[in-house]
Amino acid sequence: MTTVLFYVFAGIAIGAAIGVVISRSPVGSLLFMVTTLAAIAGTFVLMEAHFLAAVQVIVYAGAIMVLFLFVIMLLNLGHEAQRDLKGGAFAVVAAGVGGAMAGMLALQLRGADVAATGAGAEAIAAATAEYGAVGAIARPLYTTYVVPFEITGILLLVAIVGAVVLAKRSDA
Amino acid sequence: MELDFSRGVHYWWALLPEIVLCIWGMGVLIVGVSKRHRQSGEDATGDPTLSGAADLGWLALFGVLGAAFANGWLYGVHEVGSGGMIAVDRFRLFANWILLGAAALTILISFAYVYRQRLQAGEFYGLILLATAGMMFMAAARDLIVIFLGLEVMSVGVYALTAFNRRDRKSAEAGLKYFLLGAFATGFLLYGIALVYGATGSTNVAAIGASVSAGTATPGLLAIGIAMLTIGFGFKVAAVPFHMWTPDVYEGAPAPVTAFMSSAVKAAAFVAFLRVIVVAFPEADDVWYPIVWWLAALTMVAANLMALVQSNVKRMLAYSSIAHAGYLLVAITASNTNAAAGLLFYLLVYTLMNTGAFAIVIGVAHQAEERLQVEDYAGFGWAQPLLGVSLTIFLLSLAGFPGTGGFMGKIYLLQGAADAEQWRLAVILVLATVASYWYYLRIAWFMWMKNPAKPDQHALVVAPLPMQLALIVSVALVLYTGLFPSAALDFARASVAGLGALVP
Numbered sequence: 001m002t003t004v005l006f007y008v009f010a011g012i013a014i015g016a017a018i019g020v021v022i023s024r025s026p027v028g029s030l031l032f033m034v035t036t037l038a039a040i041a042g043t044f045v046l047m048e049a050h051f052l053a054a055v056q057v058i059v060y061a062g063a064i065m066v067l068f069l070f071v072i073m074l075l076n077l078g079h080e081a082q083r084d085l086k087g088g089a090f091a092v093v094a095a096g097v098g099g100a101m102a103g104m105l106a107l108q109l110r111g112a113d114v115a116a117t118g119a120g121a122e123a124i125a126a127a128t129a130e131y132g133a134v135g136a137i138a139r140p141l142y143t144t145y146v147v148p149f150e151i152t153g154i155l156l157l158v159a160i161v162g163a164v165v166l167a168k169r170s171d172a
Numbered sequence: 173m174e175l176d177f178s179r180g181v182h183y184w185w186a187l188l189p190e191i192v193l194c195i196w197g198m199g200v201l202i203v204g205v206s207k208r209h210r211q212s213g214e215d216a217t218g219d220p221t222l223s224g225a226a227d228l229g230w231l232a233l234f235g236v237l238g239a240a241f242a243n244g245w246l247y248g249v250h251e252v253g254s255g256g257m258i259a260v261d262r263f264r265l266f267a268n269w270i271l272l273g274a275a276a277l278t279i280l281i282s283f284a285y286v287y288r289q290r291l292q293a294g295e296f297y298g299l300i301l302l303a304t305a306g307m308m309f310m311a312a313a314r315d316l317i318v319i320f321l322g323l324e325v326m327s328v329g330v331y332a333l334t335a336f337n338r339r340d341r342k343s344a345e346a347g348l349k350y351f352l353l354g355a356f357a358t359g360f361l362l363y364g365i366a367l368v369y370g371a372t373g374s375t376n377v378a379a380i381g382a383s384v385s386a387g388t389a390t391p392g393l394l395a396i397g398i399a400m401l402t403i404g405f406g407f408k409v410a411a412v413p414f415h416m417w418t419p420d421v422y423e424g425a426p427a428p429v430t431a432f433m434s435s436a437v438k439a440a441a442f443v444a445f446l447r448v449i450v451v452a453f454p455e456a457d458d459v460w461y462p463i464v465w466w467l468a469a470l471t472m473v474a475a476n477l478m479a480l481v482q483s484n485v486k487r488m489l490a491y492s493s494i495a496h497a498g499y500l501l502v503a504i505t506a507s508n509t510n511a512a513a514g515l516l517f518y519l520l521v522y523t524l525m526n527t528g529a530f531a532i533v534i535g536v537a538h539q540a541e542e543r544l545q546v547e548d549y550a551g552f553g554w555a556q557p558l559l560g561v562s563l564t565i566f567l568l569s570l571a572g573f574p575g576t577g578g579f580m581g582k583i584y585l586l587q588g589a590a591d592a593e594q595w596r597l598a599v600i601l602v603l604a605t606v607a608s609y610w611y612y613l614r615i616a617w618f619m620w621m622k623n624p625a626k627p628d629q630h631a632l633v634v635a636p637l638p639m640q641l642a643l644i645v646s647v648a649l650v651l652y653t654g655l656f657p658s659a660a661l662d663f664a665r666a667s668v669a670g671l672g673a674l675v676p
Contacts, residue, residue, distance in 0.1 A: 108392035123373040147183050147257050151309055151321040154194055158302045158325055161201060162332025165295045166347070 006046050013039035021094075026072050030065060037061040051133045173249045177256030185249065186258045189242040189268060190305045190312070196235030197301030204228055204294010225293035229283050229638065232297035236276045236304070243268045255378060257315045259447075266516050266667035267311035267443040274436035274523045275304040280642035281531040282428040284634070288539035289337055289426070296336060300432065303329030307440035314451075316365045316375040319444050323361065323408065326440060327354050330433055334425040340541055346424025353407070353417040361404025367397030368452075377452040381672070385455040398459045401448065402467075408441040409497045412471040422490030427537065430486060431530035434493040435523040442500055446515060450507050450672035457507075464505045468597060471498030472604040479611045485533055485544050488611055489526070492570060495608060496522055499582065502589050502597050509665065509674045511588025516664040518585060521569065521577035521653050528646035529566040532559055535635050549615055551624035556633055562647050564616050569650050571612040572605050577653035584661065 012035065019032035037060045044053035127136040141149055175182045184191070207228070243265055251260040278300060286293050306325025313319040331354060335347020369375050371393035372383035383389045403414065410418040422430045453460055475498060479491035496518075503515040536552065537543050553560030569576035582605060589598040624630060635643065653660050668674060 105396060108396055121370075143180070144257075145317065146180055147187070148315070148317045148321050151318065151325065154302065154305065155321060155325045155328065157198070158299065158306070158329045158332075161295060161299060161302075162328055165292060165299075165332055166335055166338075 002046055006043060009039045009042040009046070012036075013043070027069070030068055030072065033068075034061050034065045037065070048128065049133055051137060175249055175251045175256075175260060177251065177253075177258070183256075183258060186246075186251070186256070186260050187312070188246065189239040189272075190308045192242050193235060193239040193301050193305040193308065196232070196238060197298045197305065200228055200232050200235065200301060201294055201298035203231060204292065204298060207294070225287050225291075226283055226638075228293040228297050229279055229286070232279050232301055233276060235301050236272050236279065239304075239308075240269075240272050243272065254314070255376070257318055257376070258312050259314045260312075261671065262667040262669070263443075263447070263516075263671045264312045266664060267439065267519075268308050270439050270443075270516070270520050270523055271304055271307045271311065271436055273520075274432065274439065274527065275300055277523070277527040277531075277642045277646065278428055278432040278436070280638040281431065281527065281534060283638040284539045284636045285426065285428050285534055289339065291336055291426070296333070299329045299333050299336075303333070303432075304436065307436055310440045310444040313444060313447070314377050316368065316377065316380075316448070319448070320358075320362060320365060323441070323444070324358065326437060327358065327408075330429070330437060333429045333432070334421060336429065337426045337541075340424075340426075342424035342541070343426060346421045349417055350421040350425075357404050357407030357414070360400050360407070364397045364400030364402075364404055367393050367400060369397075371397055377448055380452040381454065384453060394456060395459045398453060398456055399463060402460055402463050405441055405445040405448075406467055409438050409445070409500070410494050411467045411497050411501060412474040412494065415471070415475070415494045418494055419487050419490045422493070423484060423487045427486065427530055427534045427541070430490075431527045434489070434530075435526045438493065438497060438500075439519045439523060442497075442504075442515065442519060446504060446507070446512060447672065449504055450512070450674055454507070454673035461505060464501055465597065468498055468501035468505055469600055471495065471501060472600050473498075476604045476607045479608065482611065483546050485546060485549070485615065488546075488615075489529065489533070492608070492611070493526065495604065496526075496570075498604070499585055499601055502594065502601055503585050505597065506588040506592035506594055507674065508588055508591050509668060510584065510591050512668040512671065512674055513661060513664040514581065514584030514588045516667060517653070517657070517661055518581035520660065520664075521581045521650065524646045524649050524653075525566045525569040525576075525578055528643060528650070529563060529570065531635075531639050531642055531646070532563040532566070535559060535633050535639065536630075538632060546615055546618055547625070548629075549618045550622035550629075551619070552630050552633075553616075553619035555624065555630035559633065559635060559643075560619050562643050564619065565647055565650060567612045567616050569654065571609050575651070575654050577650045577657070580654055580657040580661075 016032045016035035016039065020029045020036065023029040023032055037056060041053040041056040041061065044050075044056060124136070127140075130136075131139050173185070175186055177183065177186070246260060246265055247262075249260055254261075279297060282296065282300075285291075286296055303326050306322045306327075306329060309322030309325065310319055311322075313322055331347055331351045334350050335344050337343035365375065368380060371390040372380045372388075374380055374383065380389075384394065406414040407417075422434060425433065449460060449464075472495060475491050475494035479488055479495060482488035482491060500515055500518060503511040503518070533544070536548060553564065565576065569578035572578045572582045582601070586598050586601060589595075589601065
């Protein structure tokens with residue numbers, strides 16, 4: 001049952017991800033992206049990472065994507081995008097490169113049941129067993145990974161300053 | 173003082189230079205906002221060394237000085253073990269000197285440019301300080317997550333700086349291009365980190381190294397992860413074939429920012445890359461070695477060939493910077509003590525000579541984005557002998573002439589390559605260097621052997637006091653490291669001792 005559901009969610013995620021790239025209208029791309037993120041949240045649930053799944057839906061599929069939608073609508077980009085970047089030759093090259101990378105991944109991972117047996121999976125399982133789904137994220141975030149957590153604050157500050165500098169009218 | 177990272181509070185001490193820089197950067201931002209109204213009333217003919225924007229420049233410079241003091245203080249600090257997220261080792265501290273030096277030189281050569289272009293000084297200098305802090309996080313990182321976050325702090329700051337000149341359409345275009353391709357490259361890096369974590373169960377470079385050498389890492393995931401990481405770093409150091417963004421971005425960005433990008437960003441990415449390679453993946457060299465080998469060879473050949481046909485000086489220096497990334501990648505493939513020391517030495521010298529050359533390009537361009545063709549340098553040497561001689565020294569050093577730091581740097585890189593028996597890469601390095609003489613010396617030829625189109629063409633070229641300071645320091649150090657390289661080299665050698673699994 002879990003395996004079947006996994007393939008369903010994975011199929012939706014990949015199909016919608018392709019839809020993001022080939023959709024002609026920005027709003028269409030955006031809705032495909034929401035679908036991808038929701039499907040990934042589904043796979044998180046299958047891995048018993050309920051907290052992560054909830055955050056994925058609330059923050060990504062909810063807040064950030066709605067913001068994207070606002071920006072697209074406010075800038076009036078809702079109609080069809082110009083096709084200058086999506087010409088025939090470009091699409092062939094892009095599909096070729098993407099296909100080659102997907103093939104390489106598939107070749108390397110063929111037969112290896114990595115999702116269940118990798119060292120990373122063990123570490124996650126141990127942490128979840130000890131602290132629960134929320135604790136497995138919260139504890140390291142404020143103890144082991146407190147330095148990266150603080151650096152993220154600096155990163156956000158730099159991003160805000162950069163955005164304000166570039167967006168502000170120069171003679172204000 | 174001893175640092176024990178099992179006590180979280182000790183990270184404060186280990187990160188003192190970065191914290192000083194971050195707080196000072198925020199301070200510069202706040203002071204910049206509160207001074208805004210005073211700046212706008214001034215007339216454009218005033219002395220750039222006295223205007224309101226210059227106060228902020230000096231203030232930012234004091235921040236760099238404070239971080240440098242903290243960095244020197246860290247030499248007296250020892251850590252217990254080496255499992256912490258932040259490294260307190262000589263390698264990091266040497267890298268910090270390079271990064272702080274690059275930031276200080278960039279601030280010094282920006283004074284007149286910021287004034288003349290009426291840039292928002294508070295944000296400009298503040299972003300330089302914060303981006304430098306991001307680079308120092310990268311140099312200090314013993315954890316892939318910290319490397320990623322440091323890289324992002326640096327990159328986001330530099331994206332904004334690239335597009336900073338609102339009056340210049342090229343600047344905006346360069347900023348957008350850099351942002352899109354940089355975000356793309358970050359995606360590769362992050363995907364690589366995720367795959368390496370999946371394969372080894374850790375993001376700590378030492379733990380990854382232990383897992384790889386113990387053979388517990390999932391081979392397929394690990395190989396793809398390392399390849400993705402290499403691509404991500406390849407974008408940041410502008411190695412061929414991931415260099416497509418470089419010429420346009422370097423040409424469009426404000427000239428001081430180009431100097432900062434080509435020296436400091438490159439140094440930070442190389443330092444982090446070297447640490448990852450020698451600490452985490454010494455046992456996985458069958459994966460990264462061929463990739464980095466081909467990157468190095470392609471970068472050296474292609475960048476030098478493309479630089480030959482450039483007529484815009486900023487664009488030429490962009491290709492030159494790609495070529496230098498190729499020379500430095502040779503040190504990564506060798507990954508022995510001599511090569512690592514040579515990498516640090518070369519990054520130091522490269523920062524000095526490259527920033528120095530850009531300082532004079534800014535001067536010739538009248539602190540703007542004009543007069544950037546090679547022809548505009550005709551007769552410059554005789555019109556402004558001091559600046560002409562300085563630029564000639566920088567160009568000779570970039571080309572690698574004996575007597576300059578650039579020559580000794582290349583010698584040490586070659587020594588590292590020879591120790592690793594990389595004869596083919598060494599030969600390519602020498603041939604590429606010979607080819608590079610043409611485009612560097614072409615500028616010198618125009619400067620000294622041609623007559624200017626108009627007799628008073630170079631009369632308006634000024635180097636204000638801060639820029640003179642930067643030039644004096646750069647010329648002195650380029651000559652010093654060229655004539656008496658042993659002090660700097662011994663320092664670099666001592667700095668890489670004990671770093672990961674360097675072959676002696």
